[in-house]
Amino acid sequence: MSTTPQTPAGTPPAAPAQTTAAPPQEVTVVSHSNLFYWWPVWAVGFLMAIFTAFDKHAMAIVPPGTKAWTKVTIEEQGVPKTREGYVLAEGKHVPHENPDDLNSPVVDPYLHMASKKGVGVIFSTVLLLVIVITNVPLRGMWSLVVILTIVLLSVILALAGAWEYIFSKLTLLDIRINMGGYLLISGVLFAIWLGTFLFFDKQTYIVFTPRSFRVCTEIGGGEKVYDTMGMTLERQKGDLFRHYLIGLGSGDMIVKTAGAQAHHFDLPNVLAISRKMKQIDDLLRSEKHVSGS
Numbered sequence: 001m002s003t004t005p006q007t008p009a010g011t012p013p014a015a016p017a018q019t020t021a022a023p024p025q026e027v028t029v030v031s032h033s034n035l036f037y038w039w040p041v042w043a044v045g046f047l048m049a050i051f052t053a054f055d056k057h058a059m060a061i062v063p064p065g066t067k068a069w070t071k072v073t074i075e076e077q078g079v080p081k082t083r084e085g086y087v088l089a090e091g092k093h094v095p096h097e098n099p100d101d102l103n104s105p106v107v108d109p110y111l112h113m114a115s116k117k118g119v120g121v122i123f124s125t126v127l128l129l130v131i132v133i134t135n136v137p138l139r140g141m142w143s144l145v146v147i148l149t150i151v152l153l154s155v156i157l158a159l160a161g162a163w164e165y166i167f168s169k170l171t172l173l174d175i176r177i178n179m180g181g182y183l184l185i186s187g188v189l190f191a192i193w194l195g196t197f198l199f200f201d202k203q204t205y206i207v208f209t210p211r212s213f214r215v216c217t218e219i220g221g222g223e224k225v226y227d228t229m230g231m232t233l234e235r236q237k238g239d240l241f242r243h244y245l246i247g248l249g250s251g252d253m254i255v256k257t258a259g260a261q262a263h264h265f266d267l268p269n270v271l272a273i274s275r276k277m278k279q280i281d282d283l284l285r286s287e288k289h290v291s292g293s
Helices: 034-055 118-135 141-159 163-170 179-203 240-245 273-292
Strands: 027-030 067-076 079-087 205-208 212-216 224-227 232-235 251-256 264-270
Touching: 027 264, 027 273, 034 118, 034 179, 034 264, 118 240, 141 240, 205 273, 232 273, 251 273
Parallel strands: none
Antiparallel strands: 027 205, 067 079, 205 212, 212 224, 232 251, 251 264
């Protein structure tokens, strides 16, 4: 005799139970140094080096007194030909492989240099902007004040017709860096940036668990453990230029403990801070739910 329960006709089958993703049992928050925000410098430097290489121009170093001539007679395979060139002053010589022997082979121009002067101007502008952004914090309303000031100043200069004069002077700006210079600056900065991002920055952190959190506020320092009971998290007002423009959604976090001997921990430059704050909140909510059930 069968004991299998029968489903009444017309009754829909029960839907499978849906499982929700469990919150993480541990959230690590890393405080990065201001060097993280310098990635535009080495990135633009590498781009300028690549552009310089494809530009296929070379820089010639000439002694003082050199003049440009449109007609210079040279001899190629015994046949005189007219070219344009630079003529060195009397008594001056082009570079030789052996500077002390003028009979040694001459050295052709070999330093890769972009023909457009704007390449060096762009790199220098990015470098100066990053220096200002990483050293002058502009939080909250100050960011809007700076933007409004720039917009209003631009409108005033446009109405006064001053932009043409300014641009005419800026065209005189000529900054030249050869490809080796771009590669040296960008390569060394990238190596320092990568080592700091992957190793040194990770030595300053807070690890949150449902009941406690571990803190290490200096490189080589030991961990200290605190209770999450009464702990408060605060996200400081963001810097529009540093946190959003080049910080890719980073931010500054403050952690405070409760009690008579409350502690205050600053965690600047936390990447993906919105996601980290949500993960910590989910972690603590799950613990409260377990304790209350």
